[in-house]
Amino acid sequence: MQSRIERSVNTCVFTLRDETLHVLPSGGLWWPDQQSLIVADLHLGKSKRIARRGGGLLPPYEGLDTLFRLDADITATGAARVVCLGDSFDDDAAQRALGSAEQELLSRLQKQCDWVWVTGNHDPGVGGLSGTVLSDMRLGSLTLRHIAEAGTDGELSGHYHPKARLTLRGKTISRPCCLVDQSRAILPAYGTYTGGLDWRDKAFNGLFEAQAMAILTGQRPCRVPYRGGEISASSHV
Amino acid sequence: MNGFVMSQLPDSFARWFASRGWSIHPHQQQMLDRADAPALLLIAPTGGGKTLAGFLPSLVDLADGTHQGMHTLYVSPLKALAADIRRNLTAPVTEMGLPIRIEDRTGDTSYTQKRRQRADPPHILLTTPESLALMLSYEDAPRIFAGLKRIAVDEIHALAESKRGDQLMLALSRLQSLVPGLRRVGLSATVEDPDAIAGFLARHPDPCPVLYADPGPEPDISMLIAAAPPPWAGGGGRYAIPEVLEQVRQHRTTLIFHNTRAQAEIFFHELWLQNEDALPIGIHHGSLSREQRAKTEAAMVAGQLRAIVCTGSLDLGIDWGDVDLVIQVGAPKNVKRLVQRIGRANHRYNAPSKALLVPANRFEVVECVAALEAVKARDLDGDPRGPGPRDVLCQHLLICAASAPFDADSLYTEVTTAGPYRALSRADFDACLDFVATGGYALRAYDRWQRLVERDGLWQLRDPRSATRIRQNIGTIMDTDLLKVRMRGRGGTPLGEIEEGFAATLSPGDTFLIGGQIVRYEGLREMVVEVSRRADKPPKIATFMGTKFATSTQLSHRILRMFQQDDWPELPPATRDWLHLQRRASKLPEPDRLLVESFPWIGRHHTCIYGFAGRNAMQTLGLLVTARMEAGGLDPLGFVATDYATLIWGLEPVAEPGALFAGDNLRETFETWLSGNAVMKRTFKQAAVITGLIERQTQGQRKSGKQATFSSDILYDTLLKYDPDHLLMDITREEALKGLVDFGRIEEMLARTSGRIDHVITDRPTPLAAPLFLEAGRIPVEGAATDRLLADEAERLMSGTGLEMSAEDQRRWRVPF
Structure with a gap:
C-alpha cells in the first residue's frame, strides 16, 4: 500500500514484528497499515513551566512550532489516527495553561483524526481534552507505551529522547534518532524544546540486542548500526 | 605643582621609603596630591610603581586607625593578581606598623571567609569584577559598602576591552549611588587613547583627568x-x-x-x-x-x-x-x-x-x-569599542533587582553615569527592562509569570527565590565548552583543557600536544578526557579556544604604505627581492585601490584579493565572495584567508571582479548568510547566558546527561522563525558583527578602495600570492554537504554489519523536497 508520503518525503523504513514503519524527517513514525502517525514527548507548555518555576523566560513559541510540525506531518501522511506516546504536556498545569493559539490549532487537528493520549511520567492524567486517554495501547501486533519495559516483544515507546552522535571526518553530527532492534523501537522526542539523551547512555543498557540500529532524523533520515547501550570507546558525548 | 597642594608624606611612610633607599616617584606624589579628585587615570609603564601609586592615598588615609568598615576596593582582572597584590601590600603595611586589614575575595575564597567579610568587611578588599557584582546583588549591599571612600581599578586598559569592564563600570555606578563620595582611580598600561579609558572610568558627566608617569627610556x-x-x-x-x-x-x-x-x-x-x-x-x-x-x-x-x-x-x-x-x-x-x-x-x-x-x-x-x-613613532593602534553591550545591561538589571526593588527612572539615570552606557537611550534601557521582566516577546505569554514585576512604582523579583539563580549566573566570561584533560588512572594528573569540538574529533590512539608533552587519547570518562603517555604517532594539534588575533587596521595601513616605497633597504634581502619580483610580475597593493589577481594553477582558476582587512574579515570576505560566485555560476571550490589576502579557487575564471564587491546588497547577502551561521548561534548562546535567559551549565550538570536540557541553538532557530526582531536577536547580530565576523573592516576596505579595482591577469601564481598556497585552514565551499556526507557514511557503516540496506531501501533515498 502506497500512501502519498512515500512520493513526497524521504522516509526510512524498518519492520518490527512484521509491521512496516516509516521514520519521518521530523522524528514522527508513520504506520501505513494502521493509517497512524505516532509521536513521542511533545512536551507542550515547556517554556511556561520553566517560567513558573522561576527560570528564564524562553521564547514562548515552541508549542506552536511543535503543533505546526505535527499539522504538516498529518497533512503529508493523511493520517486517520494520531497517537501521542506520553509526556505530551510538560506537566498537568501546562495542559491547563495552553495558549489560545495552541488550543485552537490542537482542537482543529483533533477534529481531523482519531486521537490517543498515552500517559507519561510528566502527564500522568491527561484530562479535559478530547481524545482517548490510555496508559498503554495495543495496535496491530505492537504495544505502545511511554517507557520501554525490558523483556517485552513488539513495543513502541518514547521517554528517553535518544540522540545519536557521530564524528565524520572531523565533523560531529548530532541528531535525535529512533533506536530499533527486533523487539522494540524507542522514538526520538518530537517537541521543539526537548534535549536528547546520548545513545551510549547506560539508561539504554539491556534494552537492545547487539544487532540494533539507529535511524537519524533530518531531511534524509538514515540508519547506522547501534551497539545498544554498550559503551564504545570511539564514540562519546 | 599645577595648583595642587603638595601633600606631605606621613613620617612613618617617609621613614619606610628611606629605609628601603627609595624615593617617592613623581607620579606617586601626584596621586597623593590629587587624592580628592572624583576620578583619576594613571598611565604608567610596567614597573613604574603603579600599584603603590594607586594605594598610597588609601594607606595614608587609613594610617590613623579611625576608619570604620571598608575603605578601599581594588579590582583587578585576575584572581591571581588580587592575591599577589595582597601579599605585596601586606609587607609594607606590616613593616610600617599600620592598623590596616587587607583581604582578597575571589571565586577561590572559601565560603566561611566570604561570610565573615560580609559581616565585617576589611579596610582594603581586593577583588574581581565578578565578585564585586555578586556582592552588589546581596540585600545587605548598602551595609557592606557603607563608609567606602575609594575604588582602584587595576589593568583598566585590559578591562576596557571586554564585557567584564562594562559590567564593572555598571557596578561602579551602583556603588556611587550607595556611597556618593566614592573616588575612582584607574591604573593603566600605555594605551593609544588615554582619553577613551578616562571616559570609560569617569562618573558621567564629571571629568576624569589623566596623569602620565614618565614613560621611561625607549625600548x-x-x-x-x-x-x-x-x-x-x-x-x-x-x-x-x-x-x-x-x-x-x-x-x-x-x-x-x-x-x-x-x-x-x-x-x-x-x-x-x-x-x-x-x-x-x-x-x-x-x-x-x-x-x-x-x-x-x-x-x-x-x-x-x-x-x-x-x-x-x-x-x-x-x-x-x-x-x-x-x-x-x-x-x-x-x-x-x-x-x-x-x-x-x-x-x-x-x-x-x-x-x-x-x-x-x-x-x-x-x-x-x-x-x-x-x-x-609611539603610534599605537586600537579600535574604539563602541557603546556598552546590552546583554551586560540586562544582567545588571537582574543584579539590581536581586539586591533591592528599584525605580526605573532613577536606575536609568544611574546607568547613564557609567562610561560605556553614557549614550544609552531611554528606549534601549526600557527594552532591556522589558526583556528581563516579561521576556519582551511579540507574543505576550508570561503575564502571570514575569521575572520582575512593578509594585508601587518599584521593579522587583516576582519570586524572591529567583535571586539565588541570578547570583549563580553572574559574570560575562564563557568557559563552558571546554573539557578537562587528565592522565589516565586513579588520581591522574590534571593537564589542562581542550575544546569539546576538538575532543570530538579524537579517536583512541590519536595523539596531541598539551603542556609540551605528546599524549595519547584513551577515552572520555565522565566528561574528562583521559590520556596516557603511550604516544607513538605524530601529534594532532590541539585547537585551543582563544581569539585569533587579526592584524590591526593601523598596522595594515602602515604595511600598504611601505609597499609604495621604491626600494626596501630596511628589509632582509630575501624579503626585499620578493617584493621587487612581485612589482615586476604584477604590482604591489596600494592603500586606496583593491588589487585582484587571477591566474590558472593545476587545472583550477584562482583569484587572489588583497584586502588587508585582517584575518577574520578576510575570511568573511571569502565566504561572501564565494557565495556570489556560486550564484553567478563560477563554481567556486574553496578559499583560504590570511591577514592580508583571500585566495579563491574554482572551475570558472573570474572575468569581472567588480561585480563581486558591488556594495549595494553586499550587506544584505551578508545578513542572510549570517543568520544561518554557526558564529551567530555561538554568539546567541553567550548573549542568552549573560542576559540570564538560560543558565550556565556547570561541569556537574553536563555529567548528568542532557536529556532535560536542550541546546540554545533551538532557541535561536525558534526566535529566528517567530520573533526575528526580538531584542536578543538584535544583540546577537550586533555582537557577531564586532567579533569573529568583523564585517566593519570589510566595509572599511570597500570605503577605502571605493570601486577602484586593479585586476591583474597572469599565467601563473604571482610572488605575493604564492605563499597562500601553503597556508593551512583551507575552507571548502559546501552546499547540502552534511546530508551527503552522512548518507555516504551511513552506507559505509551499514555495509559489513548484518543489517545491509535492501535495494528496496536504497530506492527511498530522494532529494529533499
Whole structure:
C-alpha cells in the first residue's frame, strides 16, 4: 500500500514484528497499515513551566512550532489516527495553561483524526481534552507505551529522547534518532524544546540486542548500526 | 605643582621609603596630591610603581586607625593578581606598623571567609569584577559598602576591552549611588587613547583627568635575524629555534610570547628537541590546568627557569622580577599589545626593556618592520569599542533587582553615569527592562509569570527565590565548552583543557600536544578526557579556544604604505627581492585601490584579493565572495584567508571582479548568510547566558546527561522563525558583527578602495600570492554537504554489519523536497 508520503518525503523504513514503519524527517513514525502517525514527548507548555518555576523566560513559541510540525506531518501522511506516546504536556498545569493559539490549532487537528493520549511520567492524567486517554495501547501486533519495559516483544515507546552522535571526518553530527532492534523501537522526542539523551547512555543498557540500529532524523533520515547501550570507546558525548 | 597642594608624606611612610633607599616617584606624589579628585587615570609603564601609586592615598588615609568598615576596593582582572597584590601590600603595611586589614575575595575564597567579610568587611578588599557584582546583588549591599571612600581599578586598559569592564563600570555606578563620595582611580598600561579609558572610568558627566608617569627610556627592540630565512607561509617560527636558544643562553630570564596556544605548544615541543644544554624552560598558557600554571609560576618566581614559552596569559600583572628579554614569535598583529608585552621585560623603572621580534614567515618580516617603526613613532593602534553591550545591561538589571526593588527612572539615570552606557537611550534601557521582566516577546505569554514585576512604582523579583539563580549566573566570561584533560588512572594528573569540538574529533590512539608533552587519547570518562603517555604517532594539534588575533587596521595601513616605497633597504634581502619580483610580475597593493589577481594553477582558476582587512574579515570576505560566485555560476571550490589576502579557487575564471564587491546588497547577502551561521548561534548562546535567559551549565550538570536540557541553538532557530526582531536577536547580530565576523573592516576596505579595482591577469601564481598556497585552514565551499556526507557514511557503516540496506531501501533515498 502506497500512501502519498512515500512520493513526497524521504522516509526510512524498518519492520518490527512484521509491521512496516516509516521514520519521518521530523522524528514522527508513520504506520501505513494502521493509517497512524505516532509521536513521542511533545512536551507542550515547556517554556511556561520553566517560567513558573522561576527560570528564564524562553521564547514562548515552541508549542506552536511543535503543533505546526505535527499539522504538516498529518497533512503529508493523511493520517486517520494520531497517537501521542506520553509526556505530551510538560506537566498537568501546562495542559491547563495552553495558549489560545495552541488550543485552537490542537482542537482543529483533533477534529481531523482519531486521537490517543498515552500517559507519561510528566502527564500522568491527561484530562479535559478530547481524545482517548490510555496508559498503554495495543495496535496491530505492537504495544505502545511511554517507557520501554525490558523483556517485552513488539513495543513502541518514547521517554528517553535518544540522540545519536557521530564524528565524520572531523565533523560531529548530532541528531535525535529512533533506536530499533527486533523487539522494540524507542522514538526520538518530537517537541521543539526537548534535549536528547546520548545513545551510549547506560539508561539504554539491556534494552537492545547487539544487532540494533539507529535511524537519524533530518531531511534524509538514515540508519547506522547501534551497539545498544554498550559503551564504545570511539564514540562519546 | 599645577595648583595642587603638595601633600606631605606621613613620617612613618617617609621613614619606610628611606629605609628601603627609595624615593617617592613623581607620579606617586601626584596621586597623593590629587587624592580628592572624583576620578583619576594613571598611565604608567610596567614597573613604574603603579600599584603603590594607586594605594598610597588609601594607606595614608587609613594610617590613623579611625576608619570604620571598608575603605578601599581594588579590582583587578585576575584572581591571581588580587592575591599577589595582597601579599605585596601586606609587607609594607606590616613593616610600617599600620592598623590596616587587607583581604582578597575571589571565586577561590572559601565560603566561611566570604561570610565573615560580609559581616565585617576589611579596610582594603581586593577583588574581581565578578565578585564585586555578586556582592552588589546581596540585600545587605548598602551595609557592606557603607563608609567606602575609594575604588582602584587595576589593568583598566585590559578591562576596557571586554564585557567584564562594562559590567564593572555598571557596578561602579551602583556603588556611587550607595556611597556618593566614592573616588575612582584607574591604573593603566600605555594605551593609544588615554582619553577613551578616562571616559570609560569617569562618573558621567564629571571629568576624569589623566596623569602620565614618565614613560621611561625607549625600548631596545629589533628583529631577530636567523641563519635560515623564514619560510614562505605558516606560523610558529620553528626555523629560528637555534637563535632563540642562543638568546635564552645569553639572558637571565626570557619570556617567549606566541599569538596562539597551539603555536606555543608546538614551539615548546620543538625547542626541547633542540635544547642540548637542557636549559630549564617552562610553558604557560590559559588552557593548562591551574596546577600546571601554578607550578610554572612558582618555578619562575624562585628563579629556576631560564625561559617561559607563553601566550597572552602572561600579558597582565604578576611581577616576574628578573625578566630581561622578551621574544615575540610571529608578527605582533597589534602595536599596542606589542608595547605592553615589551614592558614585561625589566620591571625595574628607568631601565630600557629589551625585546626581539621573530617573524614566522616572509610576509611577517614586512609586518614586523612596520610594527618596529610604529613602536618607534609611539603610534599605537586600537579600535574604539563602541557603546556598552546590552546583554551586560540586562544582567545588571537582574543584579539590581536581586539586591533591592528599584525605580526605573532613577536606575536609568544611574546607568547613564557609567562610561560605556553614557549614550544609552531611554528606549534601549526600557527594552532591556522589558526583556528581563516579561521576556519582551511579540507574543505576550508570561503575564502571570514575569521575572520582575512593578509594585508601587518599584521593579522587583516576582519570586524572591529567583535571586539565588541570578547570583549563580553572574559574570560575562564563557568557559563552558571546554573539557578537562587528565592522565589516565586513579588520581591522574590534571593537564589542562581542550575544546569539546576538538575532543570530538579524537579517536583512541590519536595523539596531541598539551603542556609540551605528546599524549595519547584513551577515552572520555565522565566528561574528562583521559590520556596516557603511550604516544607513538605524530601529534594532532590541539585547537585551543582563544581569539585569533587579526592584524590591526593601523598596522595594515602602515604595511600598504611601505609597499609604495621604491626600494626596501630596511628589509632582509630575501624579503626585499620578493617584493621587487612581485612589482615586476604584477604590482604591489596600494592603500586606496583593491588589487585582484587571477591566474590558472593545476587545472583550477584562482583569484587572489588583497584586502588587508585582517584575518577574520578576510575570511568573511571569502565566504561572501564565494557565495556570489556560486550564484553567478563560477563554481567556486574553496578559499583560504590570511591577514592580508583571500585566495579563491574554482572551475570558472573570474572575468569581472567588480561585480563581486558591488556594495549595494553586499550587506544584505551578508545578513542572510549570517543568520544561518554557526558564529551567530555561538554568539546567541553567550548573549542568552549573560542576559540570564538560560543558565550556565556547570561541569556537574553536563555529567548528568542532557536529556532535560536542550541546546540554545533551538532557541535561536525558534526566535529566528517567530520573533526575528526580538531584542536578543538584535544583540546577537550586533555582537557577531564586532567579533569573529568583523564585517566593519570589510566595509572599511570597500570605503577605502571605493570601486577602484586593479585586476591583474597572469599565467601563473604571482610572488605575493604564492605563499597562500601553503597556508593551512583551507575552507571548502559546501552546499547540502552534511546530508551527503552522512548518507555516504551511513552506507559505509551499514555495509559489513548484518543489517545491509535492501535495494528496496536504497530506492527511498530522494532529494529533499
